[in-house]
Amino acid sequence: MGLGLGLVRRAGGMTENHFHTPFGDYRLQRLPARRRELLRAWDAADEYLLHHLAEQGLPSVGDRALLLNDSFGALATALHSCPLWSASDSLLAHEATRLNYQANGLAPENLRLLTSLEMPRKTPDLVIIKVPKTLALLEYQLHRLRPLLTPDTRILAAGMMKALPGAAWKKLESLLGPVQTFPGRKKAKLMEIRFDPGLAAPPNPWPTRYQLEGTPYHIINHANVFSREKLDIGTRFFLQHLPTGRGRETLLDLGCGNGVLALMALHHNPEAVVHCVDESFMAVASARATLKDALGPEVNAHFHVAHDLTGFSDQSVDRVLCNPPFHQQQVVGDHIARQMFRDARRVLRHGGELWVVGNRHLGYHKTLKRLFGNATLVASNRKFVILCATRA
């Protein structure tokens, strides 16, 4: 049965996801995989970009293309026949790209996946920017792009109107050069930018730092990290109630962002070993920089870019601290939080604890009770609760 938006429902409630493009038809999947997924692995901005490229006869034979922020590899899959770099801040985006290549029988030789902190060494002929919802990430990427560009580099940027940061157009113009805007199509916006090498651009401000109130420590923030300008109010509340002084224990900061929870957990318990885990390359780089800057290069901490805890053995951790995300890209929901709680339960030793901060209305106590059989209220205020679930 056709559902519109490229979704095709098969018998049994599963969803097939066919991406029809001028460069071929592909079957695409999002990650993390969910049963009865109803969301597509691409959006109308991807379609707009690909149609525009095809109309323009791009990429030309042999063109090297650089993709920025391709969510699940939709653009990389469609453009697989040209040499591609694809840079993203999300490990899930990298894995979805690999998975979609494999599922469509595409050879990965032409594709180089780059983290958000990397750029190609050579000049690309074509740059395709999916404008991220975080303006700071776009700003950082444009700064990093500038030295690679020539006036001949074709630069396209696109995004869904509702997700485009208001000042994206201005950033493109002030850091790259004149922007030509095309008429909106299916609520997507497309722009072409002409690089002006004579433009006097300000210095790249990222990463930035702020002092953590009441401490001598600085929190270091790459452009795409959560709460990069100041302490999040939920995190602040969590910091006031962190478990303290428990001797040699293994702690996990799950969804570590800039590492502020790990830092203060180590501050309270210098005998602990901390693992910082996040699926964002910039988050893990920020956490590493924050902890090493605050506690020295020998700090008892390990850093993992990961979107689950498959790298950790069962029952290997004493305590997990978690301020879970409530959205993945544009999609709001608690599916990532639930996966984090399940993973935490598996890696916790018997008697180990998962400490969670969350908005009251998210109802995490119910999820934790279901999974752990218990959930104790550690503290609450008008907006947040801190819960502790013990692994039986």
Ligand SMILES: C[S@@+](CC[C@H](N)C(=O)[O-])C[C@H]1O[C@@H](n2cnc3c(N)ncnc32)[C@H](O)[C@@H]1O
């Ligand atoms: C609400 S922020 C908390 C950041 C930090 N702990 C704090 O309190 O400031 C949630 C973090 O979870 C990360 N995240 C999202 N999905 C994830 C996943 N599947 N695995 C690990 N981390 C994830 C995000 O990148 C983000 O840094």
